[in-house]
Amino acid sequence: MASLQAAKKELRGQIKKVLSGLSAESINKQSATVTKSLLSLPEYQAAKRLSVYLAMPSGEIQTADIVRDAFSQGKQVYVPYIYQLDSVATQGRKSVMEMLALRSVEDYESLQPDKWGIPSLDAGTLATRENCFGGYGLLGLSNPAAEKDESGLDLIVMPGLAFDEKFGRLGHGKGYYDHFIMRSRGQHADATNARRIPYLGKNLCQFPITTCRRLIQSIAALTLEEQVLPPSERVPTAEHDCPVDALIVGDGRVLKRA
Template identity: 50%
Template sequence: MARSIAAVKKEMRKGIKDKLKGLSVAAVTFQSSDAMRTLFAMPEYKAAKRISVYLSMPSGEINTSNIVRDALSQGKQVFVPYTYNLHSPLEGQPKSIMDMVELKSMDDFNALQPDKWGIPTPSDDSIASRANCFGGTGITNGDMMGMQAGLDLIIMPGMAFDSNFGRLGHGKGFYDYFLRRCYQASRMPFRVGLSLTEQFLLPNESVPMDSSDFRLDALITGDGELRRATA
């Protein structure tokens, strides 16, 4: 019997985690620097006025702190992930979802406290005063009625990436459900993945995808190479 997509994804995550265990902080710093140079040269990044960027874990992925610094210095609006539980999920909604809330300044960024994964995260009591990328302030509770705003560009993390612009997340489905909401609001951002070279799969390997998964528009690897999906 063929293994389920979920089982294949779980095995792939374990393989990537094992590969990343031996990666030094210096190697991640070096790859992050090369990836940033490529991102900052992209016309989509230069033109974007409203961007979302993941805030990186202490290890195991491209560090994004310099993206936050560069974007804010250019006057871009920067939105970062905030995850929370829905009190009464509707049919088809997950129990926990992700909104993107505005990061106001570098002082704001530097004041963020790490969550249990070491990811800088806005405090719960600050959310009500933060702009939401979909419009208004605070969380949306999954309600997309009347939402007009959106993002120009979203910079996405992942456990693994392939040459067909497939992305393997951490298994929570936060980004795919967020992108589905962007699609429903008719405002799909340009999607850029950042991958350490150790996270980029071999040409004969691919991320298992199902109907709920979104592919990337572009992928930047830690050697500074930019790959673009064909239209």
């Protein structure tokens, strides 16, 4: 485990160094290419409920135009919100991520940047925002009034720090997305209370998929060309590291798992 963590740390350092040298022009150009590719995917076009990460000002694919297009198409858009747990840490975690709804383009445009420059939800509005699992606010899944057909996600648009052509993903080291995905699957394992969750591929993360309701749901990761490893290299991963279903690259490539 120590060697795995060391390998991840080394790769993160290498990628961050490369990204620090990218110009805003290159990032904007690649972002436009990726956005066009994503919007043309059948999975995106059919999605009624999707989550989209809100990008840092530099170092990753920008997503503002994706959010705007999703609203123009009448889709429901959810964005990440990370918060500290008040109680004893769960599964060794002190903070977790939820996906909460944006209400409109105007709501999105009104978001203020956090200390990393990422547009962020106002904490004072959380209780009135729909949770993608049902209900409102943080841990909305506990709301017994939530209807199963009105919860879940058809598509997750995910960031990452590094990727490989076998759909391996390296995050920033906090594990928020991996934990979110595994928690989703664990909570929906009971077929009598199954809600829609993104389809993650066969035998992913060793959670059963036979009891989960599967529509066209998928995970699409957006990446700059410089974040994709050469074909001969792989992202160092552990069992809890979830691969993605599609990789959309700034050079125009769209890679999809069979």
